[in-house]
Amino acid sequence: MKLYWLTALPLAGSAVAFLLPRRLRLYMAALGLVTALACARLALLMPLDNSTLFLGQQWMLDRAGQSLLTLIYIATAMMIVVAVVAEQADWFSPPVLASCGLLSAAVALRSALLSFMLLPAALLVLPLSTLPSSPGAVRGATRFLIWVALPILCVPVAITMLQRGALTPDQPGLTELSAWLVLPPVIMWWTLFPFDGTTRLWSRDQLSVTSAFLWTAKDGVIVYLLLALWRQYPLSYTRDVAGVLNIAGLGTAVVSGSLAFAQSNPSAVLACAAMSELGIAVQGISVGSTDGVLGGLFLLLSRSAAVLLASSALAAARSALARDAESNASPYRWRSVIVLVGLAVGVLSMAGLPPLGGFSARQQIYAALQPENRYLLLAWLSATAGIVLGLVRTGWSLWHAEPTPSSEPLYDLPVLLVLCLLLLCLWIGLRSEATARLLSELFRDLLPLS
Amino acid sequence: MLPTLLRELFQQLEFYSSHRAPQLLIGLAICGFLLILLPDDRLAILAFLAQRLVALALLWSAIQVPLGTTSIIASTAVAVIYAVTELRLFLAARRKALPDGRGAGRISLPFGALAAALGLLVTYGALQTWVGDLLPMVVAFPAILLTVNGFLVLLLASNAGRTGLGILTLVDACRVLYALWQPNLLVWGLWSACDVLVAVSASHVHSAQVASLRAETGEGAT
Numbered sequence: 001m002k003l004y005w006l007t008a009l010p011l012a013g014s015a016v017a018f019l020l021p022r023r024l025r026l027y028m029a030a031l032g033l034v035t036a037l038a039c040a041r042l043a044l045l046m047p048l049d050n051s052t053l054f055l056g057q058q059w060m061l062d063r064a065g066q067s068l069l070t071l072i073y074i075a076t077a078m079m080i081v082v083a084v085v086a087e088q089a090d091w092f093s094p095p096v097l098a099s100c101g102l103l104s105a106a107v108a109l110r111s112a113l114l115s116f117m118l119l120p121a122a123l124l125v126l127p128l129s130t131l132p133s134s135p136g137a138v139r140g141a142t143r144f145l146i147w148v149a150l151p152i153l154c155v156p157v158a159i160t161m162l163q164r165g166a167l168t169p170d171q172p173g174l175t176e177l178s179a180w181l182v183l184p185p186v187i188m189w190w191t192l193f194p195f196d197g198t199t200r201l202w203s204r205d206q207l208s209v210t211s212a213f214l215w216t217a218k219d220g221v222i223v224y225l226l227l228a229l230w231r232q233y234p235l236s237y238t239r240d241v242a243g244v245l246n247i248a249g250l251g252t253a254v255v256s257g258s259l260a261f262a263q264s265n266p267s268a269v270l271a272c273a274a275m276s277e278l279g280i281a282v283q284g285i286s287v288g289s290t291d292g293v294l295g296g297l298f299l300l301l302s303r304s305a306a307v308l309l310a311s312s313a314l315a316a317a318r319s320a321l322a323r324d325a326e327s328n329a330s331p332y333r334w335r336s337v338i339v340l341v342g343l344a345v346g347v348l349s350m351a352g353l354p355p356l357g358g359f360s361a362r363q364q365i366y367a368a369l370q371p372e373n374r375y376l377l378l379a380w381l382s383a384t385a386g387i388v389l390g391l392v393r394t395g396w397s398l399w400h401a402e403p404t405p406s407s408e409p410l411y412d413l414p415v416l417l418v419l420c421l422l423l424l425c426l427w428i429g430l431r432s433e434a435t436a437r438l439l440s441e442l443f444r445d446l447l448p449l450s
Numbered sequence: 451m452l453p454t455l456l457r458e459l460f461q462q463l464e465f466y467s468s469h470r471a472p473q474l475l476i477g478l479a480i481c482g483f484l485l486i487l488l489p490d491d492r493l494a495i496l497a498f499l500a501q502r503l504v505a506l507a508l509l510w511s512a513i514q515v516p517l518g519t520t521s522i523i524a525s526t527a528v529a530v531i532y533a534v535t536e537l538r539l540f541l542a543a544r545r546k547a548l549p550d551g552r553g554a555g556r557i558s559l560p561f562g563a564l565a566a567a568l569g570l571l572v573t574y575g576a577l578q579t580w581v582g583d584l585l586p587m588v589v590a591f592p593a594i595l596l597t598v599n600g601f602l603v604l605l606l607a608s609n610a611g612r613t614g615l616g617i618l619t620l621v622d623a624c625r626v627l628y629a630l631w632q633p634n635l636l637v638w639g640l641w642s643a644c645d646v647l648v649a650v651s652a653s654h655v656h657s658a659q660v661a662s663l664r665a666e667t668g669e670g671a672t
Binding site: 132 | 604610613614616617620621624625627628631632634636637640641643644647648650651652654655657658659661662665
């Protein structure tokens with residue numbers, strides 16, 4: 001099986017799903033689900049470190065790339081299920097499959113230049129999943145389009161300069177300039193501070209499964225590409241560049257976390273928490289040491305699980321509230337309780353409360369950062385306080401919300417999904433050492449930087 | 451038939467690029483002025499496409515046939531996408547007798563004229579102060595003009611379609627600079643594909659925006 005199938009299969013699946021009429025949204029979702037799971041299996045079956053030529057380019061999958069793609073496809077399959085529950089499957093599945101295909105190509109291509117050019121292409125298809133019913137989503141998608149498309153110029157210039165700088169080591173200025181030029185695209189694609197309001201706006205009115213995809217798949221691929229670039233061109237990792245990335249991460253963590261308090265919708269609180277957590281993960285990665293990078297990767301993994309859990313809880317909330325209201329026989333609203341606990345555990349994990357995954361990862365990153373930042377803990381605590389207060393405020397209103405019946409009866413399947421993800425989240429938090437060991441084993445190709 | 455036509459087109463572009471640069475620069479300035487000035491989306495799209503064609507003609511001697519052909523194909527795709535979106539929105543509005551959602555956030559003609567004049571002024575100022583000494587006029591003028599106009603279009607955009615035009619104008623400015631810098635065919639091709647994706651996404655978001663506006667105003671009225 002050739003490596004390019006990881007790109008061709010999701011793109012073909014996306015094209016077929018685009019052509020299906022919107023009323024067949026369950027078929028569309030089934031096609032997306034089967035394609036995502038097939039691609040996850042395919043990624044696991046691919047031979048490692050085996051170079052192949054296609055379109056005149058070298059394609060190769062290392063262990064870190066294989067793990068990343070497998071995780072992305074499994075997360076995508078789960079998100080398609082969440083999209084079905086949230087009645088967004090017809091908008092979500094086709095663009096996300098296309099994006100997955102292009103992200104796979106970005107990971108598998110051995111040319112840094114083409115990988116960094118494919119990344120914006122993979123992100124540019126995502127606004128196609130914008131729901132027309134949400135004005136906030138429309139504005140968020142428009143902003144996202146701008147932040148993704150604008151930095152494209154920096155990429156060919158920066159990477160070509162890096163390649164030239166590697167050939168002529170007597171010109172250190174060239175490499176330093178190119179290291180700075182890589183920074184704006186990375187910050188804008190991650191939507192770090194001051195662009196961190198993008199996904200918050202996208203999720204302001206209602207849950208956006210596309211935003212969940214961005215927080216899980218997109219952020220992971222950017223980390224992979226950045227670490228691969230730093231390993232390929234070690235001179236592009238400078239103290240000043242890492243410092244700017246650290247400040248952008250801290251700004252994102254504090255601003256997004258604190259603003260969670262002002263949100264009136266649980267999906268917006270989820271967005272704030274996810275962005276705040278990304279900021280801290282970026283701080284860990286910017287340190288460049290093995291501990292920092294591993295802490296950042298652990299935080300991203302625990303955040304992905306928490307985002308999936310909170311998204312599935314939000315998607316299931318409507319049907320759970322409606323079914324609890326229908327069944328008058330039982331005085332206990334157990335479905336609503338499970339959904340609210342799922343939402344709370346997901347968001348609190350991102351807020352960094354013990355014993356959840358976010359706390360263990362923060363400890364690791366804090367240990368890596370401590371000598372440099374005296375007031376870091378206070379900054380992180382302000383973000384945590386904002387997220388917790390935002391969760392309490394919006395969770396209370398969700399508990400007392402009027403039930404609205406879903407157009408498609410899904411019985412208790414959404415609650416079951418929430419329960420499964422809740423167990424996964426708790427497992428990551430309680431078995432943090434085992435998870436960290438597994439991550440260091442899977443991503444050792446990318447470590448250490450310094 | 452088609453190869454002959456294309457060969458003639460390429461020869462014409464080569465001729466204009468080498469012998470009619472001053473006229474093309476004036477044409478670029480006029481198209482940029484109209485892109486900001488015109489409040490109607492359909493006319494603005496025409497102005498944008500004319501601006502792209504002029505920029506392509508200016509760059510032709512630097513990029514030659516393979517890269518130029520890629521740009522022509524991408525520009526045609528962008529034109530088709532925008533045209534189909536506008537046609538769909540127009541037909542949907544006429545069929546359902548709903549407001550077309552065009553009035554919201556649109557800037558007035560005098561304000562547009564002032565903004566476009568500001569764009570030309572900033573371009574002239576930038577050329578006179580620093581950039582004029584670093585780059586030849588034929589590169590510096592289009593690069594600065596497209597950058598300034600792109601930012602102005604983005605700032606004044608009343609809908610996602612206009613935002614897409616602003617993004618594409620800024621990307622064109624970057625492409626003028628990249629064309630001088632040993633452009634790679636694969637990168638150029640991917641970049642052109644990104645142009646098409648920007649157009650597709652901007653058109654979709656624009657349609658969603660109009661649908662959302664119609665839901666608010668049209669259904670409220672009925």
